[in-house]
Amino acid sequence: MTLTSKLENLLSQTTLQVSPQQVNLLIQYVELLHKWNKAYNLTSVRDPQEMLVKHIMDSLMVGEVLHGKNFIDVGTGPGLPGIPLAILFPEKNFVLLDSLGKRITFLRQVVFQLKLTNVQPVKSRVEDYSGETPFDGVLSRAFSSLNDMVTWCSHLVTKEQGQFFALKGQYPSDELTNLPENISLVASHEIKVPELVGERHVLVLKKN
Numbered sequence: 001m002t003l004t005s006k007l008e009n010l011l012s013q014t015t016l017q018v019s020p021q022q023v024n025l026l027i028q029y030v031e032l033l034h035k036w037n038k039a040y041n042l043t044s045v046r047d048p049q050e051m052l053v054k055h056i057m058d059s060l061m062v063g064e065v066l067h068g069k070n071f072i073d074v075g076t077g078p079g080l081p082g083i084p085l086a087i088l089f090p091e092k093n094f095v096l097l098d099s100l101g102k103r104i105t106f107l108r109q110v111v112f113q114l115k116l117t118n119v120q121p122v123k124s125r126v127e128d129y130s131g132e133t134p135f136d137g138v139l140s141r142a143f144s145s146l147n148d149m150v151t152w153c154s155h156l157v158t159k160e161q162g163q164f165f166a167l168k169g170q171y172p173s174d175e176l177t178n179l180p181e182n183i184s185l186v187a188s189h190e191i192k193v194p195e196l197v198g199e200r201h202v203l204v205l206k207k208n
Contacts, residue, residue, distance in 0.1 A: 003030060003031075007023055042078035058167075063089065065202050072137075074153055096121045097124060107119075127152060129156075140166060146179060150183045159208075164206065165204055167201075172203070176203075183205050186204040
């Protein structure tokens with residue numbers, strides 16, 4: 001099965017609206033990731049077909065719960081979930097933050113080749129970075145705990161509208177009990193990713 005037909009098949013199992021042009025961009029991204037992965041070791045997933053499930057669909061399904069226009073993807077790695085979401089939502093803006101130079105080099109190449117005008121890769125540690133304006137949402141699937149995420153990223157959102165979107169596997173009950181006093185859980189969404197084995201949750205948190 002070609003990558004395109006595989007992706008179209010996966011998308012058909014969801015309610016996502018993805019144009020043929022967007023499918024094409026997502027495939028180009030997977031091909032770049034596969035090519036660069038050999039030298040740069042960007043992901044442990046080696047098979048492009050598997051990348052479609054574990055990286056592309058896993059990222060796109062978060063789109064169903066995103067609110068806002070300006071986002072920062074902290075610890076983005078090779079651009080996950082930021083790049084797939086930026087392709088899905090050309091009207092939203094995404095800063096992709098990572099402290100590792102080779103990942104940012106890769107992301108700049110992706111932005112250049114795919115002509116993505118709504119993506120800005122930035123090489124920085126999260127504690128050293130402050131955006132020009134606060135973000136509507138902080139996205140991350142990189143943090144070990146919710147506590148770490150809200151602590152390290154607190155300066156990136158405003159109290160009024162900014163939210164944290166934490167991508168998790170199993171529902172992290174223990175982590176929720178250990179959240180700082182000034183953070184509350186707004187919503188928890190169980191995400192169904194076609195053909196993905198295991199649970200997926202997106203937790204939405206905000207400052208009180």
